[in-house]
Amino acid sequence: MPTKLSRREFIRLCAGSAAAISMSPFLAPFMAEAAEAGAPPVIWIQGAGCTGCSISLLNTVHPSIQEVLLKVISLRYHPNVMAAAGDLAIREAMYKVAEENPGKFFLVVEGAVPTGADGLYCTVGEENGEPITFVKLLNDIGSKAKAILSFGTCAAYGGIPATPPNPTDCKPVSEVIKNVPIVNVPGCPPHPDWMVGTIAHIILYGDYPELDEFGRPKMFFSKIIHDNCQRRQYFDNAIFAKNFGDPGCMLELGCKGPIAHCDATTRLWNGGVNWCVKCGGVCIGCTEPQFPGWPIYERMPEMPVGPAMTATVDQLGMILGGAAVLGIGGHLAGNILTGRIGGKKDAKEGEE
Amino acid sequence: MAQKVVVDPVTRIEGHLKIEVEIDGGKVVDARTSGTMFRGMELIMQGRDPRDSSQIMQRICGVCPVSHGTAASLALDDAFGIEAPDNGRIIRNLILGSNYIQSHILHFFHLAALDYVKGPDVPPFVPRYQADYRLPDAVNKQAVDNYIKALDMRRKAQEMLAIWGGKMPHQQGIVVGGATEQPDTQKIVEFKWRLAELIDFIDNVYVPTVKAVAEAYSDWFDIGRGCMNLLAYGGMPLEQGKDHVKKEKFFPSGTYIRREYRPFDPSLVAEEVKYSWYKDDTGGKKPTEAVVTPDPKKEGAYSWLKAPRYNGIVMEVGPLARMWIKKVKEVTDLGEKAFSVMGRHFARAIECSLVAHAMDEWVLQLEPGKPVATPYEIPGEAYGMGLTEAPRGALGHWHHIKHQRTAVYNAVVPTTWNASPRDGLNQRGPMEQALIDTPVADPNNPVEPVRVVRSFDPCFGCAIHLMTPDKKTLAEFVID
Numbered sequence: 001m002p003t004k005l006s007r008r009e010f011i012r013l014c015a016g017s018a019a020a021i022s023m024s025p026f027l028a029p030f031m032a033e034a035a036e037a038g039a040p041p042v043i044w045i046q047g048a049g050c051t052g053c054s055i056s057l058l059n060t061v062h063p064s065i066q067e068v069l070l071k072v073i074s075l076r077y078h079p080n081v082m083a084a085a086g087d088l089a090i091r092e093a094m095y096k097v098a099e100e101n102p103g104k105f106f107l108v109v110e111g112a113v114p115t116g117a118d119g120l121y122c123t124v125g126e127e128n129g130e131p132i133t134f135v136k137l138l139n140d141i142g143s144k145a146k147a148i149l150s151f152g153t154c155a156a157y158g159g160i161p162a163t164p165p166n167p168t169d170c171k172p173v174s175e176v177i178k179n180v181p182i183v184n185v186p187g188c189p190p191h192p193d194w195m196v197g198t199i200a201h202i203i204l205y206g207d208y209p210e211l212d213e214f215g216r217p218k219m220f221f222s223k224i225i226h227d228n229c230q231r232r233q234y235f236d237n238a239i240f241a242k243n244f245g246d247p248g249c250m251l252e253l254g255c256k257g258p259i260a261h262c263d264a265t266t267r268l269w270n271g272g273v274n275w276c277v278k279c280g281g282v283c284i285g286c287t288e289p290q291f292p293g294w295p296i297y298e299r300m301p302e303m304p305v306g307p308a309m310t311a312t313v314d315q316l317g318m319i320l321g322g323a324a325v326l327g328i329g330g331h332l333a334g335n336i337l338t339g340r341i342g343g344k345k346d347a348k349e350g351e352e
Numbered sequence: 353m354a355q356k357v358v359v360d361p362v363t364r365i366e367g368h369l370k371i372e373v374e375i376d377g378g379k380v381v382d383a384r385t386s387g388t389m390f391r392g393m394e395l396i397m398q399g400r401d402p403r404d405s406s407q408i409m410q411r412i413c414g415v416c417p418v419s420h421g422t423a424a425s426l427a428l429d430d431a432f433g434i435e436a437p438d439n440g441r442i443i444r445n446l447i448l449g450s451n452y453i454q455s456h457i458l459h460f461f462h463l464a465a466l467d468y469v470k471g472p473d474v475p476p477f478v479p480r481y482q483a484d485y486r487l488p489d490a491v492n493k494q495a496v497d498n499y500i501k502a503l504d505m506r507r508k509a510q511e512m513l514a515i516w517g518g519k520m521p522h523q524q525g526i527v528v529g530g531a532t533e534q535p536d537t538q539k540i541v542e543f544k545w546r547l548a549e550l551i552d553f554i555d556n557v558y559v560p561t562v563k564a565v566a567e568a569y570s571d572w573f574d575i576g577r578g579c580m581n582l583l584a585y586g587g588m589p590l591e592q593g594k595d596h597v598k599k600e601k602f603f604p605s606g607t608y609i610r611r612e613y614r615p616f617d618p619s620l621v622a623e624e625v626k627y628s629w630y631k632d633d634t635g636g637k638k639p640t641e642a643v644v645t646p647d648p649k650k651e652g653a654y655s656w657l658k659a660p661r662y663n664g665i666v667m668e669v670g671p672l673a674r675m676w677i678k679k680v681k682e683v684t685d686l687g688e689k690a691f692s693v694m695g696r697h698f699a700r701a702i703e704c705s706l707v708a709h710a711m712d713e714w715v716l717q718l719e720p721g722k723p724v725a726t727p728y729e730i731p732g733e734a735y736g737m738g739l740t741e742a743p744r745g746a747l748g749h750w751h752h753i754k755h756q757r758t759a760v761y762n763a764v765v766p767t768t769w770n771a772s773p774r775d776g777l778n779q780r781g782p783m784e785q786a787l788i789d790t791p792v793a794d795p796n797n798p799v800e801p802v803r804v805v806r807s808f809d810p811c812f813g814c815a816i817h818l819m820t821p822d823k824k825t826l827a828e829f830v831i832d
Binding site: 046047048049050051052053054055056058059061064065066069070074075076077078079080081082083084085086087088089090092093114117120121122123124125126131134160161163164165167168170188189243244245264269270271273274275276277278279280281282284286292295296297298 | 365478500
């Protein structure tokens, strides 16, 4: 690899300092250098989604979207960006690229995979007068990819379209494609740095960043919103906002910060302008596998965790359904007994 | 000998669209537009806490989520019997207006322009259709440079939005009763500073680029006429008042039917499903009561879009409709040439400038220290209607709450109007009508039909209708 950037340094750049507003501008030259050896072909397909992940990607600051498109990757197929349409797009920019570069291109999937009604709830093109369903396309192209990047909560975990009663039988990508490495970059939408940073890591080191149990890169998804929230002091002092626009912890208004993993509190959104709770909104837990399986503007219920002890809000994920949440809940409950969640480790990372 | 040409997918739009045109004598003689993705967002809302709609419904579309957040919150306000205070009203307008700027710039430079401008010879700009790229080299080069500059500009418009909305896409700052962010001098200055840069770009780059393209492609003022009936629900309220139709708004509500202006009456909106993949028992229902069952293998159907009609009439919505109904001189001066591919692009650019200049004044009307949201209580049972204008046109959400839960949710969205299939009277939708008579030089490179389609700035994430399959309706939520 041409780069002189160690993984450790890279992760530090990506994870950012306490005032990160984007990935470091230092990164762009390394990525361009790595791509000189041949920018990897990327095919980006959209299923049951809303294009929000693509729009978020366009908001990347360092490197800029211009640099990403012209220097870092070779984006062969993207429904919103590419010049071609129709057969020309499907044939030349997708199937041909996949056939000529088996195991050498990356597939980005945005949106969940509708499997109901033989896949007819989402068709993405035609072949000999027959519709190509999204689930077929994913199988055709995904099986040839070097790796699949599931961008956004819909592709990673099913997200909104897969919420009960799941009218179109949507599945996450990982339930459809089994034989190809998959990296989940959830979020509704994901922060552009999470997407670009994941791509950067793969290009620079030729392998995948360290993932957590839900397939998310740890460098972006190991922190808990509640622990790093600027409003945390209000929570510790039991000052809770009762109406929108009030000062105070947003817990009573439905904040899911205690169960949500991501670094928005320090990374901030849209070039460092703001983030969900800072603007007086609530964290809706959009990076979690269970999103949106909870009432967004309802307070999380309290629950006992053991003899002579009432849990703080830190374990409230437990009753919000799903074994996965239980995992988080257990992890949180354990942390209650041993001190603040991620206390020492996260604090160190934050001091970089 | 007629020839059938299918373009599937139509790229550089939001969502999944297929168009099928029949060409005879070098012209389109028949057209069908098909929305090809369906999620059933409404079912997902059913039985939930009604307040979730301002977040869940935003996810209909990542390009124009604010419009859905706005319409959903207005419907909740209406159902809860409350109104946003002035600060909340203004912040909602600033968030929505910022997204207009983002969406319009994105649409022209990144979605539509490549039909007229030759991009560099690298992916994703190649492969491309062979077409009559007419811009002189110098102008073309300028346009490509502006494509790059416009990427930065639309990003800045999203930053400007996030000052009030927290993040974008899918902002968090619009809620039932108003907004969440407290205005202060710093935020107002930050907003104005970014807006000034955008106004400069819109007035000195965006509008002139549209004019340069329109000059080179002046025959496109005569192509893509459409139905010539226009509809605006109205949006961006400028005063308090619970009667949406009557109160003063930046975009007035109204209709223009058979060359006559008439007031808008929300009770005349209904949707048909004769050519849509839904069971036939639901044609012509009001949005408050629409209950449909998907039928993806229905004979004769060709779209996931329903066919909304106003008193049975086919209507076009969007910037052209808004500018025409607001009687903006630059647009009305075009006369009937406004009803065209270039007319739509021009109206969108003019609108972008108007919204930007208006926001420059609105932001100064914010009063730090005053409330941004009105407290509320969730009613046991209520109906709410939220009408607004999305970048792509008239948007309405209808929300029926029962037992403090969502019983029925329905949205009639801009692209459902514009890209609708035929209705029970076999009237083609606006985009299908606009495609008729479009000249096609080379059926193997059907650039002309996609130029017509893209002039509407379609968005199919929104358009594929929310619905309620009756077999999955919970008994307690069946409509009385």
